[in-house]
Amino acid sequence: MIAQVAALLGDPARANILTALIDGRALTVSELARAAGVTLQTTSGHLAKLAEAQLLIGEKQGRHRYFRLSGPDVAQVLEGLMGLAQRTGAVRVRTGPRNEALRAARICYDHLAGERGVDMLTSLQRRGFVEGDDAMTVMPAGRRFFADFGIDVAALEKGRRPVCRACLDWSERRSHLGGSLGAAVLATLIERKWAGRNGRTLVFSPAGLQQFVAVLAPPGIDRRPAPPATP
Amino acid sequence: MIAQVAALLGDPARANILTALIDGRALTVSELARAAGVTLQTTSGHLAKLAEAQLLIGEKQGRHRYFRLSGPDVAQVLEGLMGLAQRTGAVRVRTGPRNEALRAARICYDHLAGERGVDMLTSLQRRGFVEGDDAMTVMPAGRRFFADFGIDVAALEKGRRPVCRACLDWSERRSHLGGSLGAAVLATLIERKWAGRNGRTLVFSPAGLQQFVAVLAPPGIDRRPAPPATP
DNA sequence: ACGATGCTTCGGCTATGATCGAAGTATGGA
DNA sequence: TCCATACTTCGATCATAGCCGAAGCATCGT
Numbered sequence: 001m002i003a004q005v006a007a008l009l010g011d012p013a014r015a016n017i018l019t020a021l022i023d024g025r026a027l028t029v030s031e032l033a034r035a036a037g038v039t040l041q042t043t044s045g046h047l048a049k050l051a052e053a054q055l056l057i058g059e060k061q062g063r064h065r066y067f068r069l070s071g072p073d074v075a076q077v078l079e080g081l082m083g084l085a086q087r088t089g090a091v092r093v094r095t096g097p098r099n100e101a102l103r104a105a106r107i108c109y110d111h112l113a114g115e116r117g118v119d120m121l122t123s124l125q126r127r128g129f130v131e132g133d134d135a136m137t138v139m140p141a142g143r144r145f146f147a148d149f150g151i152d153v154a155a156l157e158k159g160r161r162p163v164c165r166a167c168l169d170w171s172e173r174r175s176h177l178g179g180s181l182g183a184a185v186l187a188t189l190i191e192r193k194w195a196g197r198n199g200r201t202l203v204f205s206p207a208g209l210q211q212f213v214a215v216l217a218p219p220g221i222d223r224r225p226a227p228p229a230t231p
Numbered sequence: 232m233i234a235q236v237a238a239l240l241g242d243p244a245r246a247n248i249l250t251a252l253i254d255g256r257a258l259t260v261s262e263l264a265r266a267a268g269v270t271l272q273t274t275s276g277h278l279a280k281l282a283e284a285q286l287l288i289g290e291k292q293g294r295h296r297y298f299r300l301s302g303p304d305v306a307q308v309l310e311g312l313m314g315l316a317q318r319t320g321a322v323r324v325r326t327g328p329r330n331e332a333l334r335a336a337r338i339c340y341d342h343l344a345g346e347r348g349v350d351m352l353t354s355l356q357r358r359g360f361v362e363g364d365d366a367m368t369v370m371p372a373g374r375r376f377f378a379d380f381g382i383d384v385a386a387l388e389k390g391r392r393p394v395c396r397a398c399l400d401w402s403e404r405r406s407h408l409g410g411s412l413g414a415a416v417l418a419t420l421i422e423r424k425w426a427g428r429n430g431r432t433l434v435f436s437p438a439g440l441q442q443f444v445a446v447l448a449p450p451g452i453d454r455r456p457a458p459p460a461t462p
Numbered sequence: 463a464c465g466a467t468g469c470t471t472c473g474g475c476t477a478t479g480a481t482c483g484a485a486g487t488a489t490g491g492a
Numbered sequence: 493t494c495c496a497t498a499c500t501t502c503g504a505t506c507a508t509a510g511c512c513g514a515a516g517c518a519t520c521g522t
Contacts, residue, residue: 002312003246005319010238011510019233029469042511044470054319063468063519073318077311081233083304088236088285137362242480260499273481275500294489294498464522471516478508486501492494 008053009081013038014046017067018055022075023107023200026059026066072178075109105195105202111182112189112202119217120185121166121177130177136164138181146181149215150188156180185216239284240312244269245277248298249286253306254338254431257290257297303409306340336426336433342413343420343433350448351416352397352408361408367395369412377412380446381419387411416447 009015013036020035021027027035033043047067050056057070069075105116112120124130129142138146143153156163165179177185186202189195194208204212240246244267251266252258258266264274278298281287288301300306336347343351355361360373369377374384387394396410408416417433420426425439435443 001243001246002250002309002316003241003243005312005316006237006246007241010234010241012232012234013510015232015234015237030467038510039512040469041471041513045510048470055315065469073311073314077308077315078233080304080308080311081236084286084308085233085236087304131368137368244480261497269480270482271499272483272501276480279500296499465520466522467518467520469516469518472514474511474513476509476511478510480507481505483504484502487499489496489498491496 005053005055008050008055009078011046013042014050017043017046017050018069018074018078020200021056021067021069022078022109023197024069024075024110025197026068028064028066032067069109072109079108101201101203105204106200107186107197107202108176108178110186111176111178112186113176114202116202116204116212116217117176120212123217124177130164136166138164149185151181151184153181156184236284236286239281239286240309242277244273245281248274248277248281249300249305249309251431252287252298252300253309253340254428255300255306255341256428257299259295259297263298300340303340310339332432332434336435337431338417338428338433339407339409341417342407342409343417344407345433347433347435347443347448348407351443354448355408361395367397369395380416382412382415384412387415 009018016036017032020032029043029047030040032047033040036043036046038046047056047058051058051067054070055074056067059066059068103114105112105114107113108117111117121130124142125136127141127145128139129145130136130138138153146153153163159180162179163181164177165182166177176182189202189208189212190197192208192211193205194212195202195204197203240249247267248263251263260274260278261271263278264271267274267277269277278287278289282289282298285301286305287298290297290299334345336343336345338344339348342348352361355373356367358372358376359370360376361367362370369384377384384394390411393410394412395408396413397408407413420433420439420443421428423439423442424436425443426433426435428434
């Protein structure tokens with residue numbers, strides 16, 4: 001029964017909780033209460049329902065209780081809903097620096113999304129590292145490229161998770177790179193301190209952005225305007 | 232605001248309406264009222280809301296009013312929600328011939344889903360016609376194959392819609408073939424009368440199933456059990 | 463042991479919205 | 493023209509569930 005699940009996502013407080021968790025991190029009940037804009041006890045009730053429906057997984061650590069999404073499929077449905085919401089115009093056009101940073105680079109479950117994510121995938125495709133417009137495969141040249149970058153694609157293929165998955169970007173209406181390869185790229189970005197996470201948004205350092213653009217997303221002959229520098 | 236859209240899908244009556252339309256056909260208000268299990272006037276109200284949110288599109292034809300999904304993205308979100316609902320065990324395990332036929336072969340917006348759909352994609356991949364496990368590209372051999380079958384892949388590529396898209400199957404938990412190529416295959420199946428639509432389920436004729444298996448989904452060395460004959 | 467912090471449970475208030483009966487509008491056919 | 497069918501609008505009813513205050517449990521630090 002799909003309505004049962006959808007009703008869970010249909011409450012504003014719960015929707016806020018879920019979108020706060022869409023970057024794959026685990027947050028405490030208090031943090032989620034603040035994100036949702038309701039009191040602690042109300043949040044507790046919501047979390048119980050979401051966990052019972054197995055959309056979230058809760059873990060106790062000391063006197064905190066951490067919640068995270070139960071899997072990438074939940075995040076994918078959430079992004080799908082964002083796409084529908086945007087299409088209808090039911091989206092709040094809240095302009096401002098916060099929203100702008102979010103559009104520039106953010107974290108979708110565990111991989112890079114936003115303008116930077118879309119730019120990177122576009123560049124990877126144009127250089128023949130991955131093939132397919134909407135659906136994709138890593139090509140031999142791509143394997144070499146990622147090996148140079150420090151990612152072993154063959155190792156990723158041993159895992160159960162799809163390596164290279166196109167994930168529709170709700171703000172850009174184009175795909176960015178998901179799957180275990182997308183996750184590995186993001187992990188590397190953070191490990192090398194090219195960028196740091198600030199909640200759901202990803203903030204590049206000036207030098208890091210330069211490196212990122214040079215290595216992963218060099219601008220090319222695409223018809224789209226060249227990506228503006230991050231504010 | 233994602234909650235607004237999700238709340239629309241969260242009402243049982245509306246969820247029934249949407250799942251009734253998931254095969255991409257247009258149905259009248261009366262037909263949808265029967266599918267939803269509520270009265271005509273209640274249905275009318277629901278449809279007004281769904282149309283206002285642009286999840287549905289309504290067309291007047293004489294004294295009937297036909298409604299259909301506004302696009303494949305709506306169907307994709309619905310299938311995603313079905314996947315989540317199934318995972319939680321919130322799914323009614325209604326065994327019976329009707330459900331069985333649905334699992335065997337059904338229509339997902341405008342392409343083939345269910346066991347047949349998954350079998351077909353598996354076979355296409357094994358024969359090297361499309362590449363990628365979760366993400367896919369049509370290979371040159373695939374172009375020749377589909378040309379023989381009567382589908383011009385190059386022509387499909389002129390359209391704006393993705394040609395070859397992996398679509399997660401809620402009943403099989405594996406992907407089937409979506410995109411304009413998937414739609415073209417289904418259209419051909421029906422045109423050649425290998426199968427006919429009965430609501431959302433797709434019913435193969437005995438001869439049609441034989442042709443389908445021989446041409447599009449020859450069984451191979453996959454470890455999964457061979458597909459049973461359609462009841 | 464004690465208090466402070468983090469979270470959960472309970473009870474009652476309230477608002478939202480789903481539903482249907484009844485009446486109204488449009489289209490088609492006789 | 494008149495009726496039947498298909499659908500929409502209105503109004504009233506009723507149930508669901510979100511919300512918070514208050515009180516209860518659990519864990520940590522001192």
